[in-house]
Amino acid sequence: MDWQYFSELFLGGLTRGSIYALIAIGYTMVYGIIELINFAHGEVYMLGAFMGLIVAGVLGILGFPAPAILVIAAVVAIIYCAGYGYTMEKIAYKPLRGAGRLSPLISAIGMSLFLQNYIILAQTSDFLPFPRLIPDFEFLEPVAHVFGSSDFVIVVTSALFMAGLTVFIKYTKMGKAMRATAQNRKMAMLLGVDSDKVISITFLLGSSLAALGGVLIASHVGMVNFAIGFLAGIKAFTAAVLGGIGSIPGAMLGGLFLGLSESFATGYISSDYEDVFAFTLLVVFLIFRPSGIMGKAKVEKV
Amino acid sequence: MNELIKSIQVSIWFMFLTFPIMVIRVNAIEKSVIWRWENLALVGVGSFVLSFIWRWALRRKEAGEAVAAAGGQEAGRFSAMLENPALRLPLQVGLLAAFCVVPWFVTTYQTNILISFLLYVVLGLGLNVIVGVAGLLFLGHAAFYAIGAYSYALLNQYFGLGFWVALPIGGVVAALAGVALAFPVLRLRGDYLAIVTLGFGEIVRLLLENFSDITGGPSGVSNIPRPGLFDMQLSVAGANIYIYYIVLALAIVTIVAVTRLKDSRIGRALQALREDEIACEAMGIDRVGVKLMAFGLGTAWAGFAGVVFAAKTTFINPASFTFFESAIILSIVVLGGMGSNLGVILGSAFLVLLPEYMRAFSEYRMILFATAMVLMMVFRPQGLIPEKRKTYTVSDPELNAATGGQN
Numbered sequence: 001m002d003w004q005y006f007s008e009l010f011l012g013g014l015t016r017g018s019i020y021a022l023i024a025i026g027y028t029m030v031y032g033i034i035e036l037i038n039f040a041h042g043e044v045y046m047l048g049a050f051m052g053l054i055v056a057g058v059l060g061i062l063g064f065p066a067p068a069i070l071v072i073a074a075v076v077a078i079i080y081c082a083g084y085g086y087t088m089e090k091i092a093y094k095p096l097r098g099a100g101r102l103s104p105l106i107s108a109i110g111m112s113l114f115l116q117n118y119i120i121l122a123q124t125s126d127f128l129p130f131p132r133l134i135p136d137f138e139f140l141e142p143v144a145h146v147f148g149s150s151d152f153v154i155v156v157t158s159a160l161f162m163a164g165l166t167v168f169i170k171y172t173k174m175g176k177a178m179r180a181t182a183q184n185r186k187m188a189m190l191l192g193v194d195s196d197k198v199i200s201i202t203f204l205l206g207s208s209l210a211a212l213g214g215v216l217i218a219s220h221v222g223m224v225n226f227a228i229g230f231l232a233g234i235k236a237f238t239a240a241v242l243g244g245i246g247s248i249p250g251a252m253l254g255g256l257f258l259g260l261s262e263s264f265a266t267g268y269i270s271s272d273y274e275d276v277f278a279f280t281l282l283v284v285f286l287i288f289r290p291s292g293i294m295g296k297a298k299v300e301k302v
Numbered sequence: 303m304n305e306l307i308k309s310i311q312v313s314i315w316f317m318f319l320t321f322p323i324m325v326i327r328v329n330a331i332e333k334s335v336i337w338r339w340e341n342l343a344l345v346g347v348g349s350f351v352l353s354f355i356w357r358w359a360l361r362r363k364e365a366g367e368a369v370a371a372a373g374g375q376e377a378g379r380f381s382a383m384l385e386n387p388a389l390r391l392p393l394q395v396g397l398l399a400a401f402c403v404v405p406w407f408v409t410t411y412q413t414n415i416l417i418s419f420l421l422y423v424v425l426g427l428g429l430n431v432i433v434g435v436a437g438l439l440f441l442g443h444a445a446f447y448a449i450g451a452y453s454y455a456l457l458n459q460y461f462g463l464g465f466w467v468a469l470p471i472g473g474v475v476a477a478l479a480g481v482a483l484a485f486p487v488l489r490l491r492g493d494y495l496a497i498v499t500l501g502f503g504e505i506v507r508l509l510l511e512n513f514s515d516i517t518g519g520p521s522g523v524s525n526i527p528r529p530g531l532f533d534m535q536l537s538v539a540g541a542n543i544y545i546y547y548i549v550l551a552l553a554i555v556t557i558v559a560v561t562r563l564k565d566s567r568i569g570r571a572l573q574a575l576r577e578d579e580i581a582c583e584a585m586g587i588d589r590v591g592v593k594l595m596a597f598g599l600g601t602a603w604a605g606f607a608g609v610v611f612a613a614k615t616t617f618i619n620p621a622s623f624t625f626f627e628s629a630i631i632l633s634i635v636v637l638g639g640m641g642s643n644l645g646v647i648l649g650s651a652f653l654v655l656l657p658e659y660m661r662a663f664s665e666y667r668m669i670l671f672a673t674a675m676v677l678m679m680v681f682r683p684q685g686l687i688p689e690k691r692k693t694y695t696v697s698d699p700e701l702n703a704a705t706g707g708q709n
Contacts, residue, residue: 037493050323057328058335076322083319095360095680102439103679105493106636109441110675113629117669122323122341230625234504237497276508279501286498287486 009267010260011147015220017259018158022213023236024243024251025165026085026206032182032246033202035101039108040088042233043115044081044207048214049130049224050119051077056131056219070133070219077211084115085207086200094196112230119226127225130218150220161212162252165205169248174201182246231275235262238282244292254292309353316349317342359681401550405543413542415658417614420549421607422650424556426634427643428603431560433632434641434689435569436596437576439496442483442503443631446476446601448510448623450608455523455618456516465529469609476605477598484597488590503628510620522619526612545614552610556603561643563599572596573641626668633675639685648686 243254450472638649
């Protein structure tokens with residue numbers, strides 16, 4: 001066993017996995033509360049990357065230093081994408097409460113296509129270069145060829161934000177309301193939880209994390225395109241399913257699991273089938289263990 | 303006044319939300335920024351007007367729901383007209399005659415558009431069997447379209463099979479693939495099923511792209527022969543008209559088949575499955591068999607359409623069979639009215655012919671599709687022409703007395 005190669009793949013998988021986990025949380029939270037696969041969530045991630053690009057471009061011309069640009073771009077992207085998530089919910093999902101399960105799903109697909117074409121029309125359908133915003137860290141010098149500064153920033157930032165979210169869900173009043181709504185919406189409403197507000201907050205939080213993921217990955221890869229959201233969205237959804245949809249720690253675990261296994265699969269098997277691998281994993285998991293790693297099996301009442 | 307303030311708030315919110323994307327176009331390498339302030343004004347005015355329409359439509363929908371809840375029936379004038387038997391037969395014959403003679407009077411370009419319209423009718427009706435009739439949300443239809451197209455292209459390339467041999471083979475291969483997909487996913491329903499079928503569609507596309515040795519990879523297969531008419535040499539325009547008639551025949555066969563399917567035993571089983579899976583099983587319907595049947599019947603049409611598509615374009619590559627394609631076919635079904643065959647035909651006319659003839663809007667085609675999908679779901683989830691359900695009246699005086707005439 002070549003340990004050097006193994007650790008390279010492991011660290012690469014860690015970076016991927018953190019991004020998947022960041023996006024997967026949005027899927028899992030929305031699903032946990034209103035049982036909807038928010039198909040447009042991947043597009044929010046893509047929008048985040050574009051927002052980051054625009055802010056970085058403008059600030060870069062104004063001559064800001066790179067680390068400051070990164071922070072400002074991330075903050076702006078988070079604010080805007082939270083706004084997009086909120087508005088999306090109001091337009092495409094809220095009027096459909098209680099309209100069966102097919103309608104919101106189709107509406108979500110429509111929303112996803114809408115956002116992609118909105119970017120094509122207003123910006124471009126080409127690949128755009130994203131500036132390198134993360135400086136090299138000195139302490140990473142010996143391992144920089146496998147785990148560069150941007151990998152480090154991605155893993156640390158996403159870990160921090162996920163920890164923050166866990167604290168928020170666990171200890172704040174809003175977090176408690178969210179957990180109550182996820183468990184039983186009607187009962188929570190009877191006990192005075194404003195479920196509309198909870199759903200809005202869910203979309204806000206999920207979209208913020210997706211936007212953060214978008215900015216981070218764009219500066220890591222150095223490319224932005226309108227289509228990046230679709231694949232990332234499906235993969236993050238896969239991560240959410242792997243971890244057990246509806247469970248937030250599950251989404252984090254599932255993201256890491258998917259990132260690592262994808263990295264090893266491309267490293268040891270073949271890099272041509274990278275995306276096929278994720279899809280296959282999704283299909284296999286949905287068939288054999290739809291409740292995921294952390295989820296509980298659902299009992300259907302007749 | 304209250305309304306006005308609300309609309310102003312909405313337009314300010316949208317101006318804020320779309321500001322970076324719509325106004326700023328930045329090039330990070332050349333360090334140049336283009337400001338497009340006119341877009342901001344456009345968004346502001348547009349969302350101001352639209353917010354009025356949006357609220358009015360929502361109120362109307364709520365009022366409509368209240369009427370429906372109170373027992374009122376909303377009878378569409380258009381569908382009532384179509385139901386009239388005196389009008390129905392002449393209308394069908396007239397349409398058929400019109401479709402038969404039209405290629406002789408129009409240009410090749412127009413014929414091409416009609417061919418793609420009819421292809422989408424076939425695809426849409428096939429998907430309608432799965433989504434509309436059986437209620438299984440299926441997002442991988444383009445994959446089976448691809449399987450049909452590739453089976454003709456590859457059989458021709460490696461074994462020299464002709465169009466007429468490949469046509470049934472393409473359908474059967476697609477149907478078998480559909481059944482093969484359905485087997486493992488039988489237990490899934492709703493959203494999970496949608497995701498798995500989407501994943502399957504993408505897997506098929508990625509495999510076509512990556513098995514470069516056999517499928518030609520991203521560059522696809524070219525030089526696929528057009529179908530020949532006996533031994534005659536057809537000109538390009540002539541071949542086009544010939545294909546048009548093939549598609550027309552295929553579309554007619556499809557329409558007849560799926561219309562009759564709905565009244566058959568299988569069709570009723572499919573509809574029962576859509577309404578309540580568990581009750582359906584309790585009544586002794588073989589859930590597994592019916593689901594497999596739905597997938598097989600739906601995807602076979604996609605296979606046929608794929609073979610014809612390959613013959614029409616003489617060149618195929620995986621880029622024609624992306625998720626977008628599946629989404630377009632799905633929106634045809636949704637827009638037309640899930641479960642209604644007439645609706646699907648109208649939906650494809652809407653989504654294929656309209657953008658073709660409104661060239662100025664072709665850039666906005668996809669965004670209009672997407673908007674239509676969302677708006678349809680919010681305001682008219684049953685589609686343009688809702689499926690007409692069979693109703694049976696009970697004329698049993700005892701039962702009527704017992705239920706107080708509610709039947």
